[in-house]
Amino acid sequence: MxxxxxxxxxxxxxxxxxxxxxxxxxxxxxxxxxxxxxxxxxxxxxxxxxxxxxxxxxxxxxxxxxxxxxxxxxSPVAFADLEEVVTASLEKDTKPLFLLLDQIDDVRNFGAIIRTAECCGVDGIVIQKKGGAPVTADTVKTSAGAIFKIPLIKVDHIKDAIYYMQASGIKVFAATEKTEDLLYSKDLNQPLALVMGNEGKGISPSVLKIVDEKAKLPILGTISSLNVSVACGAFLYEVVRQRL
CATH class of the missing domain: 3.30.1330.30 (Ribosomal protein L30/S12)
Known part of the structure; x- marks a missing residue:
């Protein structure tokens, strides 16, 4: 289907x-x-x-x-189990890489993020059971079929996944403007989970409190922020660059 x-x-x-x-x-x-x-x-x-x-x-x-x-x-896809996907990622030769989406609203942004994630070798994408974009036909279409090639994981709250990642030795980074640290100063060549926030509100304050590190992209123009799927692509490809 x-x-x-x-x-x-x-x-x-x-x-x-x-x-x-x-x-x-x-x-x-x-x-x-x-x-x-x-x-x-x-x-x-x-x-x-x-x-x-x-x-x-x-x-x-x-x-x-x-x-x-x-x-x-x-939903057109079955959802995977968090523990099983994390365990499988830790057994691979490559370093784990996960995406945690904190209530992304737009189904097309969601699809575009899934497509980029698959291209960048992401091991799994975590979303919340409530509050985020549903998996629709538009999500499937925008993902260009990538949605069927990458595990999607639903949790009660993103914080549940963060605590589990941290306990598994995976460092959790937040992509947020609420920091002075630029992405390019960070060591991303390690087991990593990247948190991306809601299009309007960003990452929830309760989530920001428990991540390991925060980083932002430099904005040189007058518009204060990027589209979340574009920002996600920039973050993921910096991970890829550092790991090549």
Missing amino acids: NETTTIFGIRAVIEAIQNQKTIDKIYIQKGLSGHLFMELQQHLSGGEYNMSYVPVEKLNRLVKGNHQGVVAKI
């Missing part, structure tokens, strides 16, 4: 949950009620799902049909 499947109707979404499908996002009509909806809520209460409560007009735009107030996006 190479693009996102959209399902709708309460019973269809319940069946997807029962069959352990990788559900990327669930849209629920505001104010929804009824016996069947209560059954859906019971199924949702047992797991971590990325849900949005939206007006019925939003659902009407998403699908043509009797959605019963519920629409879900089934």
